Amino acid sequence: MAILEAATRAIARHGVRGMRVEDIAADAGVSVALIYYHFADRAGLLRRTLEFISDRANRYTTVSLAADPFDKVSDMLLLELQDVPAVRENSTAWGELRASAIFAPELREQLRAATQTWVDEIADVVGQAGVAADPVEAAERLTSLVEGLSERWLSGSMTLERARHLLRGAISAEFRGAVGAEPGGA
C-alpha cells in the first residue's frame, strides 16, 4: 500500500521523530485527511507501519524452497543482507524503530512481539535439524547478529560481502551445536 511504503521510507530517512504525516501524504500522492481517515492518528499510522515492515521482511525472507534446515535458515537470514531497495529501506527503518523504542514506550511492546515472531520462525527451522543445544538461543543469537551486521553494512562500516560471510560462519557453528557450550568443551 502506497501510504505504508511512503511511511517506511519516511522513517528510514528521517527517523521516527522526524516522520511527518504531510511528507508521507505528498510522497504517496494522497491527502493528509485520507491518512487520518485510515489510521486515526500519528500513533495509529506508526503502529501499522511497524506491522507493514515486519510483514514485508517476512515476505522477502520466506521465499526459500530449501528442504534442508541449514539451507533454509541460511536463505532466511542472508536475504536480510541484500542490496535491493526494499531490504535497505526496511532494515534502515527497523534500525530507526529500535533506536526510537528506547524512549517511546508505545513502540516497545509491538517491537518486542515482532522480534519474537521472527525468533520463533528461525528457532522452528533450527529445531528441525536437531543439532543445536537450544534452538531458541541459537535463533536469538543469529537474528541479533543479523541486526548488528545489517547496521554496520548500512552505515558503511562493513561491506555487504563481509557481513554475509561472517553470518554464514555463525550459522554453520550454530548448526554444528558448537555454540552455547562452555569453553574447553570441544
Place this chain on the structure above:
Amino acid sequence: MAILEAATRAIARHGVRGMRVEDIAADAGVSVALIYYHFADRAGLLRRTLEFISDRANRYTTVSLAADPFDKVSDMLLLELQDVPAVRENSTAWGELRASAIFAPELREQLRAATQTWVDEIADVVGQAGVAADPVEAAERLTSLVEGLSERWLSGSMTLERARHLLRGAISAEFRGAVGAEPGGA
C-alpha cells in the same frame, strides 16, 4: 567534559537529527557562543562527541585485569551490557549514530574508524589465545553481536540477563575455534 556529556545525552534522547546546540548549552550550563568557540560548528561538535563516545566506551571496557584472553575478552564485551547510566547513554547514542550515518556521509568515515579500533582491540586479545581460526573475523562477529544485543536490550525486546547469557555462549564458541568452519566439520 560537561559539553560532550551533554551532547551524548542529547543524541541518545533526540537522535543526531534532533540534537540542538541550544539544548546542549542549557544542559551543560554554558553559553551557545562558548560551544561554537570550542567546536567551530555543529559538525565539529558532532565529530568530537563521536570521539568522546568511543573513548568513554574504551575506558569502561578496558578495566579488565584478567590475564587469560578468554576472561579478558569476556570482560571487555560484557561490560558493554551493564545497566549503568554511562553505558546506557553511550550505547543509545552509538545506536543513533549508526542509524544516522546511513544518510550522513560526514559521519561514516569516523564511525568506520572507531568500529575498526574496537574490532582490532578485541582481535588482538582473541589472537593471544591462539584458538580462533581467524581472530579478526571472530572480533567482527562478536562486536556486531554486542551491538545487536545491546539494541534489543535497550529497546525492551530482551532482558539484560538474557543478552549477557547469549553473548557468553558466542564468546565460548569463538574461543573453541568452533565458528567460521563449514557445517559438519565438528
